[in-house]
Amino acid sequence: MLSLLIVEDERWEREGLVDFLDWKSLGMEIIGTAFDGIDGYEKAIALRPDIIITDIRMPGMTGLEMAKRIREQLPDVRFVVLTGHGEFEYTREAISLHVDDYVLKPVEEKEIRRAMHRVSQECALLRSRREDNERLAEMLQFGARIAAEKRLSELLRDRVSKDLGENELLEGAEELRADAYEVIVIAPTESGIREEEVRRLIGRPCFIVGCEELPGGLAVVLPEHAPGTQSPEQTAKLLLKEWNHTMANVPAIGAGATASGLVALKDSYSQALNAAKYGLFYGHSGLIKAEAEEQAGLRFSEQAGNFLAAWQEMSRRIRLHLLALQEKEVHMQLEAMIKSIADAPGAYVAALLNALIIELSVLAEEQEGNKGSIEQLVAMHRLQDMHDYVKSYISDIMHLLEEKRNNKDKYIVDRVIRLIDERYGSGGLSLTMLAEEVFVSPNHLNTMFKKVTGRTVHQYLADIRMSKAEELLRTTKLKVSEIAGRIGVSNFSYFCSIFKQQFGMSPGEYQELMQRKRTEPRST
Structure with a gap:
């Protein structure tokens, strides 16, 4: 378990960080908190944590000053800095001090998880080095290689200083120096790709780093030492020949163009990465060259009109099958739509499928159901994953349609209740308006509503409004007239009369009573 110290001068942010994540599930334990840089320095020296999360700006001693002093005595401690958008100069100084990562405020769970995952890996490596004293020389060499590959990983993503030369980048891995380099990216597989196996099969010096953009994938940087060196x-x-015998699903391997020197490496990596993503998405295996995606896009542009026309027709058919609750036909049509995408690579798949989801959600009047679908679809690296996502969504829509058809009255009443809960603050909300929303007559809606709930629409609306009014009177100091407006009752006298009938006193008297109760000292 890695030990964690949190340094933050704002109490509510400090306490919020303590409860922000399930730290133990990340393999970490909070051993202390500090309220400024001086307190953080003293506690770090006393507690010797593995990781320190710190704010930059703090009274007495800034987070960077504290980090610098702690580094002098605890060189292995990892730092994650919390910084705002307006603190660029501080962030630049943090980089010069070798702070391990930074997270922008306001802190988002995804970003802090990424940062903590990264520094925890570094901590694990450092701990491993300390524990293996018998192989110190080997570990030092290994550590230098890891550091070089880490710098290379940052270089591939254009995150290193432009002033950093090849000598600094290759420190600890000088045997990999060459005039030119080539990159391949190995897409992930269900069984996983092991770095040690890749290194063994290649059989010559190379860099191997993980792909942040393609989790589970590996980027291999191959130096060209002499003419006749093995090409990407x-x-x-060579890898594919071996894996054909040992793997059920052979991965896609993207290859980039030759890079003349390390500084040009990121372009070759980008090409190889896009090629690997392309192969992974469409379920291809084997070698995928950098131009494959571009060529597919050009081919698609020539047939885009026919494709979109056919897609619209298939969308129309799937809507009709869905409305008829023809489950088999719906899924067969979806299979055909996914096949049309696979047969015509180059289309913007996430946008097409998101539009289909929106169209189908309207059938069940579930407008909220498609929120976030485009983000989820874009994040998927496989067409099959998108297929499964849309198939599951369509099944949910079909279930709603079946429920609506089998229990129409309850479905309509539930929808009216949701509308009232959402719009009770509107003064124009009425039985007539609600009836128009659910496409029935006002009298029919009222009869149906009372049959299901035991109350008329007007009674339910009045009860909801009075309940919200009571809550506002009890918990706020808003004026009674303002509260009446907030719950959609513009006639102040009418509001007071209805409230008194239900609660036995006027709104003003009720509010005064509730405020007095809050201020009265509690008896012991």
């Missing part, structure tokens, strides 16, 4: 294509074929 030959290397990929």
Whole structure:
């Protein structure tokens, strides 16, 4: 378990960080908190944590000053800095001090998880080095290689200083120096790709780093030492030949163009990464060259009109099958739509499927159901995953349609209740308006509503409004007239009369009573 110290001068932010994540599930334990840089420095020296999360700006001693002093005595401690958008100069100084990562405020769970995952990996590596004293020389060499590959990983993503030369980048891995480099990216598989196996199969010095953009994938940087050196294509074929015998699903391997020197490496990596993503998405295996996606886009542009026309027709058919509750036909049509995408790579798949989801959600009047679908679809790396997502969504819509058809009255009443709960503050809300929303007559709606709930629409609306009014009178100091307006009752006298009938006293008297109760000292 890694030990964690939190340094933050704002109490509510400090306490919020303590409860922000399930730290133990990340393999971490909070051993202390500090309220400023001086307190943080003293506690760090006493507690010797593995990781410190710290704010930058704090009274007495800034987070960076504290980090610098702690580094002098605890060189292995990892720092994650919390910084705002307007603190660029501080962030630049943090980079110069070798702070391990930073997270922008306001802190988002995804970003802090990423940062903590990264520094925890570094801590694990450092702990491993300390524990293996018998192989110190080997570990030092290994550590230098890891550091070089970490710098290379940052270089591939354009996150290193432009002033950093090849000598600094290759420190600890000088045997990999070359005039030119080539990159392949191995897409992830269900069984996983092991770095040690890749290194063994390649059989010559190379860099291997993980792909942040393609979790589970590996980027291999191959130096060209001399004419006749194995090309990326030959290397990929060597790996594929071995994996054909040992893997059920052979991965896609993307290859980039030759890079003349390390500084040009990120372009080759980007090409290889896009090629690997392309192969993974469409379920291809084997070598995928950098131009494959571009060529697919050009081919698609020539047939885009026919494709979109056919897609619209298939969308129309799937809507009709869904309305008829023809489950088999719906899923067969979806299969055909997914196949049309696979047969015509180059289309913006996430947008097409998101539009289909929106169209189908309207059938069940579930407008809220498609929120976030585009983000989820874009984040998927496989067409099959998108297929499964849309198939599951369509099944949910079909279930709603079946429920609506089998229990129409309850469905309509539930929808009216949701509308009232959402719009009770509107003065124009009425039985007539609600009836128009659910496409029935006002009299029929009232009869149906009372049959299901035991109350008329007017009674339910009045009860909801009085309940909200009571809550506002009890918990706020708003004027009674303002509260009446907030719950959709513009006639102040009418509001007071209805409230008194229900609660036995006027709104003003009730509010005064509730405020007095809050201020009265509690008896012991």
